[in-house]
Amino acid sequence: METIKILICDDHPLISEGLEKMIANINNMTIIGTAPAIVPLMDLLTQKQPDIILLDINLPDGNGADVCLTIKKQFPRVKILVISSHGDRGSLVKMIRNGASGYLLKSASAGEIENAINLVYQGGTYYSAEMQKLVTSVLSDILQNEHPPVTRREKEILVCLKEGLNSQQIADKLFISPLTVETHRKNLLAKFNVGKTINMLEKASAMGLIS
Numbered sequence: 001m002e003t004i005k006i007l008i009c010d011d012h013p014l015i016s017e018g019l020e021k022m023i024a025n026i027n028n029m030t031i032i033g034t035a036p037a038i039v040p041l042m043d044l045l046t047q048k049q050p051d052i053i054l055l056d057i058n059l060p061d062g063n064g065a066d067v068c069l070t071i072k073k074q075f076p077r078v079k080i081l082v083i084s085s086h087g088d089r090g091s092l093v094k095m096i097r098n099g100a101s102g103y104l105l106k107s108a109s110a111g112e113i114e115n116a117i118n119l120v121y122q123g124g125t126y127y128s129a130e131m132q133k134l135v136t137s138v139l140s141d142i143l144q145n146e147h148p149p150v151t152r153r154e155k156e157i158l159v160c161l162k163e164g165l166n167s168q169q170i171a172d173k174l175f176i177s178p179l180t181v182e183t184h185r186k187n188l189l190a191k192f193n194v195g196k197t198i199n200m201l202e203k204a205s206a207m208g209l210i211s
Contacts, residue, residue, distance in 0.1 A: 004121050007048065008034045009041040009064070010056040010083070015106060019054060019083075022110050029117060037061045045075055051121055055100075057084045057091050065094035072099035079120050083108075092134055096149060102126035103135075115183075122176060123153030124184050125191075135190055150191065150209055157184045158210050162201050 006029060010016050016034045023029045032048050035041035037060045041053070053071065057064040068080055082095050082103045092103060101120040104113060105128045116126035127135045150158070153174075160170040167181040174181075185197065192200045204210050 002028065004029045004052060004117060005032045005048070005050045006030065006117070007032060007041070007044060007050040007053045009036075009038070009053060009059065010034075011036045011058075011060050012056075015056075015083075019113075022113065023117075026114055029114075038064075038067045041067075042070075045071065045078070050078055052079045052081055052117060054083050054117075055080050057082060057095075063094075065091050065098060068095055068100050069098035081116060081120050081126070083113075089134060092131070096135075099149075101151070103131050104128050105130055119180065119183060122180065123151045124180070125149075125151060125154070125187050126183075127187070127190075132190060150188075150204075154184055154188055154191075155209060157181065157188065158201065158204050161185070161197055162205075162210055 006023060008016050008019050008031060010019075013036075016036075020031050020034065023031055032050055033044045035044055039061055041055075055064045055068065059067075064082065064084075068082075071078060071080060080095075080100045082091075082100050083106055084091070084103070085106045095103060102116055102125050104116055104126070108116070108128055112128070119126045156174060157170060160173060165173065167178045167185070170176075170181045171178040189195065189197070189200055192203045194200045194203065201210070
């Protein structure tokens with residue numbers, strides 16, 4: 001099993017230390033560095049090679065939503081999972097547009113944080129249950145003007161769904177769990193702002209995301 005390398009960027013020591021202790025108990029994850037602000041985070045990124053950054057929004061030297069775009073341009077392989085004490089529409093819109101792979105609230109349980117990190121590492125997206133309605137609204141607005149932000153893994157799921165495969169068959173084909181497949185499918189339904197898989201596939205086809 002590959003180890004997921006994680007950087008934490010949060011200016012509250014209690015949050016950083018709490019995340020470090022929690023992740024230390026997860027077999028396939030390790031913390032390779034922490035930063036209290038954007039400048040030291042960018043310095044760490046030139047020295048380390050993380051898979052995922054747990055990024056706060058409100059930082060002493062800038063806004064996490066703004067630096068998200070900079071990170072994705074300079075380090076496109078790195079995935080960003082926002083972890084914030086509150087969720088607002090403006091920050092969510094910026095994070096989605098700037099390449100973040102998910103948005104967690106700091107009130108999330110250890111199990112939810114672990115699940116989110118694993119899903120984002122596998123190429124998916126994750127939003128806290130409290131954020132789902134807001135995510136659907138934001139993505140609905142984005143869809144009026146452009147394609148939704150679909151990841152490589154989500155596109156693979158779309159192709160498999162169009163082929164008529166069920167969750168177990170997709171899981172076997174992509175070497176992931178059926179639960180992960182279902183989470184991807186629910187996230188995709190939210191992204192396309194539809195309630196049924198057939199409608200999602202119709203939209204994805206019309207947008208040229210699947211042939």
